[in-house]
Structure formats: C-alpha cells, structure tokens
Amino acid sequence: MGIKIYNTLSGEKEDFKPIKENEVGIYSCGPTVYDYFHIGNARAFIVPDIIKRYLNYRGYKIFHVLNFTDIDDKMIKRANQEEVTIEQLANRFIKAYFEDTDALNIRRADIYPKATEHIEGMIDLVEKLIAKDYAYSSGGDVYFRVEKFDEYGKLSKQHLEDLEAGNRVEVSGVKENPLDFTLWKESKEGEPSWESPWGLGRPGWHIECSVMSTKYLGDRFDIHTGGVDLTFPHHENEVAQSEACCGHQVVNYWVHNGYINIDGEKMSKSLDNFFTIREILEKYKAEVIRFFLISKHYRSPINFSDSELDSAKKSLGRLLNTLDKVENLLDLDAVEGGGDKGLKGLAQETEVEFKEAMDDDFNTALAIAVLHTMVKEVNLIVNNKEFILTEGLKEGLKEIKSTFESLAGDVLGILPKQEEAKGGLIDPLIELLVEVRSEVRKNKNYELADKIRDELKNLGVQIKDTPQGVEWKLK
RNA sequence: GGCGGCAUAGCCAAGUGGUAAGGCCGAGGACUGCAAAUCCUUUAUUCCCCAGUUCAAAUCUGGGUGCCGCCUCCA
Numbered sequence: 001m002g003i004k005i006y007n008t009l010s011g012e013k014e015d016f017k018p019i020k021e022n023e024v025g026i027y028s029c030g031p032t033v034y035d036y037f038h039i040g041n042a043r044a045f046i047v048p049d050i051i052k053r054y055l056n057y058r059g060y061k062i063f064h065v066l067n068f069t070d071i072d073d074k075m076i077k078r079a080n081q082e083e084v085t086i087e088q089l090a091n092r093f094i095k096a097y098f099e100d101t102d103a104l105n106i107r108r109a110d111i112y113p114k115a116t117e118h119i120e121g122m123i124d125l126v127e128k129l130i131a132k133d134y135a136y137s138s139g140g141d142v143y144f145r146v147e148k149f150d151e152y153g154k155l156s157k158q159h160l161e162d163l164e165a166g167n168r169v170e171v172s173g174v175k176e177n178p179l180d181f182t183l184w185k186e187s188k189e190g191e192p193s194w195e196s197p198w199g200l201g202r203p204g205w206h207i208e209c210s211v212m213s214t215k216y217l218g219d220r221f222d223i224h225t226g227g228v229d230l231t232f233p234h235h236e237n238e239v240a241q242s243e244a245c246c247g248h249q250v251v252n253y254w255v256h257n258g259y260i261n262i263d264g265e266k267m268s269k270s271l272d273n274f275f276t277i278r279e280i281l282e283k284y285k286a287e288v289i290r291f292f293l294i295s296k297h298y299r300s301p302i303n304f305s306d307s308e309l310d311s312a313k314k315s316l317g318r319l320l321n322t323l324d325k326v327e328n329l330l331d332l333d334a335v336e337g338g339g340d341k342g343l344k345g346l347a348q349e350t351e352v353e354f355k356e357a358m359d360d361d362f363n364t365a366l367a368i369a370v371l372h373t374m375v376k377e378v379n380l381i382v383n384n385k386e387f388i389l390t391e392g393l394k395e396g397l398k399e400i401k402s403t404f405e406s407l408a409g410d411v412l413g414i415l416p417k418q419e420e421a422k423g424g425l426i427d428p429l430i431e432l433l434v435e436v437r438s439e440v441r442k443n444k445n446y447e448l449a450d451k452i453r454d455e456l457k458n459l460g461v462q463i464k465d466t467p468q469g470v471e472w473k474l475k
Numbered sequence: 476g477g478c479g480g481c482a483u484a485g486c487c488a489a490g491u492g493g494u495a496a497g498g499c500c501g502a503g504g505a506c507u508g509c510a511a512a513u514c515c516u517u518u519a520u521u522c523c524c525c526a527g528u529u530c531a532a533a534u535c536u537g538g539g540u541g542c543c544g545c546c547u548c549c550a
C-alpha cells in the first residue's frame with residue numbers, strides 16, 4: 001500500500017514514486033504579488049501544504065519551492081495606479097502573503113524565488129530554445145514555436161488544430177502561429193526592463209516557472225502544484241519550454257486543485273467577486289477556514305458561503321470538543337485499574353484508516369470522516385452515565401489524544417493554536433473563580449453562582465457543569 | 476466548435492462491481508437548581524434519465540439531459 005496521486009499529465013491516479021528515496025521536490029505556482037490573496041488563492045496554498053504535511057508524516061523530507069511573480073502586466077498596472085515602484089508593491093504584498101499564510105497555519109516553503117531575481121536564467125533559457133530552433137525572435141520579442149514541440153498539448157489534452165480552430169488569441173503579424181507564446185517581450189516606454197540579446201525587454205510569464213523550478217529542484221523533480229486554471233496555457237507552456245530545453249520529462253506529477261466558486265461561479269480577481277483571506281479571517285478562525293477548504297476533495301470545486309463556513313465551524317467544533325474533554329479527563333485523578341475500553345485499538349484503527357484515506361490522492365474529506373468516527377466512539381465511552389475514570393482508561397485516552405494531535409494537528413493543521421494565556425496569570429485566576437462558584441453552588445446560592453457564570457461568559461470564558469466536574473474554556 | 480470535469484438525502488460530502496461513510500440542519504431524548512454548552516438516537520429501499528453487460532452496478536458500457544471549467548489575465 002502506497003500513496004497514489006492523481007496526475008493531470010496521465011489523467012489517472014498513479015502510484016507515487018519519488019525520484020530520491022526519501023526526499024520529495026515540490027514546486028508551487030505562487031502569487032503575483034500585486035494584491036492581498038483571496039480564498040481561492042488560499043486553496044492553492046493549502047493544497048500543497050497538506051501534501052507536504054502528509055508526505056512528512058509518511059516519512060519523506062520535503063524541499064518546497066514557491067515563487068513570487070513580481071513582474072508582469074498586473075504588477076505594472078497596479079504600481080502605476082498606486083504610484084509606487086514595482087519593487088515597493090512587491091515587497092508590500094510579499095509581506096502580506098507571509099502574514100496571511102502564517103495566520104492560516106501554512107508551513108513555509110524552503111525557498112521563495114522571485115521572478116525579477118532570475119532574469120539572467122530566463123535569458124539563458126530563451127537563448128537555448130532559440131539555438132534549438134524551438135524559439136524565434138521577431139522584432140524585440142521572442143516567441144516559442146509551438147508546432148516544433150510535438151507533444152504540445154499533452155498536459156491539458158488539447159490538440160493544436162482544435163486550439164487554432166477555436167482560438168481567441170489575438171492575431172499578431174509578428175507570430176508564425178497565433179498560438180506561439182511570448183518568451184521575451186520588448187518593453188514599452190516607461191516599463192521596467194532588462195538588457196537582453198534582443199534589446200530592452202522583460203520576460204513572458206511562463207518562462208519564470210521553468211527557470212526557477214529547475215534551478216532549485218533540478219531538471220527532474222517530483223511534484224508541481226497549481227490551480228486548475230493554470231493548466232492551460234501556463235503549465236502547458238511551461239512543459240513545452242522545460243522539456244524542449246532538457247529533452248526529457250521534467251515534472252513527474254502535476255497536481256491541480258479545483259476552484260472556489262461564489263454562487264456557482266468561479267471566484268477570481270478579474271470577475272471581482274472575491275473575498276480576501278483577511279476579510280474572512282475577521283469572521284472565522286484560521287482552523288475553520290482550513291477545515292472548510294479540506295472538507296472536500298482538493299480537485300472538486302467548492303462553493304463558498306457563510307452557511308458553508310458555519311457548517312464547517314460546527315463540524316470542527318465537534319472534533320475539538322471531544323479533544324477538550326479528553327484533555328480535561330487526563331488532568332483528573334483516576335481510580336486504579338480498569339481497562340482502556342478498546343481506546344488504544346480505536347486509536348490504531350483510526351490511524352490506519354486515516355492513512356488509507358490520505359494515501360488515496362489525499363482524500364481529506366474521508367480522512368476527516370475517520371476522525372469523526374473516532375470522536376463518536378470516544379464520546380460514547382466518555383459520556384456514558386456509568387462512566388468511571390480509571391487509570392487504564394486514562395492510558396487509552398492518552399493514545400487517543402496523541403493520535404488526534406498527530407492527525408488533526410500535524411497533518412491536517414486544523415487544531416487551534418495554543419492559547420498565549422497559558423502559563424500566565426489568567427488560568428489560575430479563572431480556576432479560582434470556578435472553584436469559588438462551585439462552593440457557592442454547593443450552598444445553593446444560585447444567584448451568585450449564576451452571576452459569576454454570566455460575568456465570566458461576558459469575559460469570554462465558558463463554564464460547563466458536567467457530571468465529572470466543572471470545565472471551562474476560553475471562547 | 477474543441478477539450479476536461481461534475482450530477483449521491485433539505486444542504487455539504489465520501490464512496491469505481493457486492494448491496495449507500497461522515498458533517499450541517501430538522502425531530503426526539505439525556506444531562507442540569509436553572510442555563511449554556513455538550514452528548515446520544517434518528518433522517519436516502521436508493522445514488523439525473525433511458526438502455527445494456529453481470530449472479531450482482533451509485534460504481535462498467537452506450538445514448539440522453541443538466542451544470543461547471545479551460546481554450547484570454549487568472550489559484
């Protein structure tokens with residue numbers, strides 16, 4: 001039993017075999033840093049995050065490259081609008097990128113190359129392609145000669161003839177074929193530009209990924225990720241450039257995530273129907289957003305709405321409640337003896353099933369269901385009327401806790417960040433109040449007890465009276 | 476027009492040959508001094524339609540219908 005990954009290239013799930021025994025190279029198409037990123041972009045960052053986390057869990061080391069596109073039409077346009085330099089614009093949104101991805105509990109890549117820092121490599125690649133006759137210069141521009149690359153279309157399953165028949169590409173007299181795409185572009189007055197053998201210009205969009213991916217991962221690497229919309233033309237062109245140059249396959253597994261839709265329509269910056277992750281983080285916690293995004297398979301489209309987020313919040317809350325419950329129980333004194341009531345077995349079983357789900361093309365939806373099933377079993381034991389906390393049971397609960405933390409926390413990243421207040425003055429103070437209230441309740445002074453409860457609630461502390469004593473948590 | 480994908484309960488969603496996971500909502504119940512919170516039980520004779528293959532199909536094949544995406548910047 002191994003990991004299977006759906007490969008866009010073959011259109012099938014394939015057994016995952018990394019090039020190196022223990023290390024996996026991953027390249028992800030990162031953001032164009034001209035704006036805050038939206039929930040759709042977030043998905044494209046969380047998908048590789050989950051893949052990395054899971055492969056990590058399965059014992060692989062990861063080397064992950066995620067690029068910043070910091071030069072293109074959108075960058076130029078926005079910089080002009082805001083009257084800042086392109087570099088200032090880039091720096092601002094790269095900073096924002098890190099703030100937002102950190103908030104979303106997305107683990108950092110190993111390296112974040114920027115397009116503008118790899119111009120030389122791009123020029124090199126273009127020259128090689130010209131030398132091999134895969135590219136030609138025309139005026140100050142350089143184009144890729146699509147017909148020369150026999151396998152053009154293999155990634156997106158497009159046929160050259162069909163593309164031409166239905167093409168919406170503007171016809172340009174300088175191209176041999178309307179589908180030839182730009183490798184290098186002569187710069188216009190006032191645009192940023194670099195010296196090149198073809199005069200002052202700037203790189204086309206697709207070339208940067210070919211250069212940066214192979215520079216840091218070698219000319220054969222394991223996984224390339226991105227949103228489905230990048231399949232054509234971006235990734236198709238990337239394949240053409242890289243393989244025309246190397247003469248062999250470069251990327252082994254192409255992984256594409258589905259869209260986020262709004263009311264059934266794709267969310268995108270160009271349609272202006274998007275929500276930035278910053279806006280959403282004001283209403284929902286990071287773990288809820290993550291949970292929402294991974295509660296469906298990564299290749300399926302997801303419809304975004306508040307009611308969906310609410311549903312995700314409750315579903316996650318159910319998992320978290322049980323973890324809280326387990327943690328509270330582990331802090332209590334237990335009577336000696338007793339068995340684990342099958343909890344250790346349950347933990348093991350859960351881990352096996354979780355692994356099976358994730359092995360199958362990262363089926364996070366199923367993996368979450370596995371966790372829910374575990375939680376249900378635990379609840380049945382822990383909430384039973386005749387429940388007695390024994391040492392044996394605590395052993396079992398420890399297993400449950402560590403399994404849960406490993407799977408939900410390390411792999412899925414849906415456990416809330418530890419409260420900063422822990423270890424501070426806050427906890428003991430709340431404990432004290434809770435104790436006082438318990439005393440007051442014993443004396444049936446419910447008026448005062450309720451007052452304490454209500455006041456604490458106003459302060460964001462929720463009190464729960466349970467058969468095993470009083471539990472509380474910060475909301 | 477070409478290519479790709481999807482269609483499972485009120486909603487979200489797993490499930491690629493063996494007789495429908497899970498979550499949300501709803502309903503009932505438990506717990507409680509009252510609450511809040513939580514937990515439990517329950518919710519598809521059936522998987523868009525038609526035909527076929529098979530002992531057996533949500534799952535395979537053929538046809539149809541509907542929706543979405545890509546072919547243009549886009550995660």
